[in-house]
Amino acid sequence: MNDRTVDYAALSGIIFLICIIIVFELIPTERVNTKTVNQVYLTKNEDNNGEGHHISMEMNRDDNMEIPLPDSIDYDDIDVTYDIIEKRVNIYFELNKDNIDVTKVINTTDKTEGISYKSENGKLNIEIILNDYYQTKWDVNNGWLYVRFFPIDRSKPVVVIDPGHGGFDVGANVNNIYEKDINLSVCRKIEEMNAGSDIQIISTRGEDYYHSVEERAAFANTFSPDLFVSVHINWYQDAGINGTSVLYNSVNGEAFGTSYWLAGILQKNVVKSLGTFDMGLEDGKSIYVVRYVNVPSALVELGFITNQSDLQILTSEDGKRKSAAGVYEGIRQALKEMGKIQN
Secondary structure (H helix, E strand, O other), X not given: OHHHHHHHHHHHHHHHHHHXXXXXXXXXXXXXXXXXXXXXXXXXXHHHOOOEEEEEOOOOOOOOEEEEOOOOOOHHHOEEEEEOOOOEEEEEEEOOOOOOOHHXXXXXXXXXXXXXXXXXXXXXXXXXXXXXXXXXXXXXXXXXXXXXXXXXXXXXXXXXXXXXXXXXXXXXXXXXXXXXXXXXXXXXXXXXXXXXXXXXXXXXXXXXXOOOHHHHHHHHHHHOOOEEEEEEEEOOOOOOOOOEEEEEOHHHOOOOOOHHHHHHHHHHHHHHHHOOOEEEEEEOOOOHHHHHOOOOEEEEEEEEOOOHHHHHHHHOHHHHHHHHHHHHHHHHHHHHHOOOOOO
């Protein structure tokens, strides 16, 4: 009698468990996607043929923007630009016949000050105004655009690099070759070389934007960086003049930790990397970003756009890479001498 009771009880328990499993299998469940799990973020890298550069980053669903995309839009159809000085992010993609329902945009971050939408020439421009200086990462998955903003990492030494000119200010130019474009390309390569390192590098522009020298200096001074380096290309009416020079601020003398000290380190490293003629250092106290940035600052003139030999170097991918390597190694050497990094 007792044995049979135990058997029926066990059997009843098994049947009950099976019924529970069946019921739960029949209940519709929400599909788990990247809106709720850890996500590998991508950032657009135009120097990599428009492909994304993978950056491993932990997703936090309570601190990001999620924007629904039209069915026809995917990662390669989207351009994201960031003007760090104006704290403005712009997202562009074609609308075609579709539109987006802005009521479905999810904004759980506290880092935005405003968001607006504008349609022009068949393209949607989503403009996001941030309330501080942040790094921006973004990705597309399952029909959603994810955007997240990260504070500047102040646990590392901070260096501000400044791609000279931009926007309507093309800088030195010859045969439709513009200084502003070379400066930007070199600085992007510096950032690529620094990826994952022990230095925090911030660029005054990552796109073809114009900012005045006063704005650039004020932006740099808000961070109180360890170093400031502006990248430029030279010009002269005599096409025979060539070589690399670095401008410094003579006001503070030539001691360790001055603009002169930094300029000397940069000059040595850039000339060594590029193999250009060494024109030496030049007093640049009249140059605004050299004079009024409140940390060791220098302006590198990589070469002369008006000299055929220099121009050939500066417009080649190898020459841009060597330019970036020279500036970057100069930055690292200066930080080592300051005791900010070890290797």
